[in-house]
Amino acid sequence: MEILIAIDNFLQLSLVRWFLLVSTLGLMIAAGMYRAQLSITELQLKAAKGNIASYAAYIETQNAAVIKAGSDYEQAEKKALAANEKAAELKRELERLGGISIVPSSCEIMVMQAINEVRRGN
Numbered sequence: 001m002e003i004l005i006a007i008d009n010f011l012q013l014s015l016v017r018w019f020l021l022v023s024t025l026g027l028m029i030a031a032g033m034y035r036a037q038l039s040i041t042e043l044q045l046k047a048a049k050g051n052i053a054s055y056a057a058y059i060e061t062q063n064a065a066v067i068k069a070g071s072d073y074e075q076a077e078k079k080a081l082a083a084n085e086k087a088a089e090l091k092r093e094l095e096r097l098g099g100i101s102i103v104p105s106s107c108e109i110m111v112m113q114a115i116n117e118v119r120r121g122n
Contacts (some may be wrong), residue, residue: 010016 011020
């Protein structure tokens with residue numbers, strides 16, 4: 001019982017009371033600051049997660065565009081090969097016909113030369 005009386009007498013000192021009051025206030029202020037910092041950090045985390053979702057959607061869009069561009073390229077390449085084959089076929093046909101050579105001259109001469117080339121082809 002004497003220990004409790006000694007503790008009570010110690011706590012009744014005004015210096016100890018002020019120390020306890022200041023310590024309690026300091027701890028409450030620190031707890032409030034840490035709580036505010038935690039709230040801010042949680043908001044930053046939510047914003048970062050939102051950014052990650054935006055970037056993921058952007059990457060998905062880019063991937064789809066790349067895949068589409070690849071298929072478009074393949075289709076264009078097929079069209080180019082078909083056009084090259086058609087051009088080679090037309091070139092062989094022109095060479096078989098002996099070629100058409102129209103020399104710039106007067107209009108009447110050029111028309112006559114074209115008619116002669118057409119007749120020669122038939």
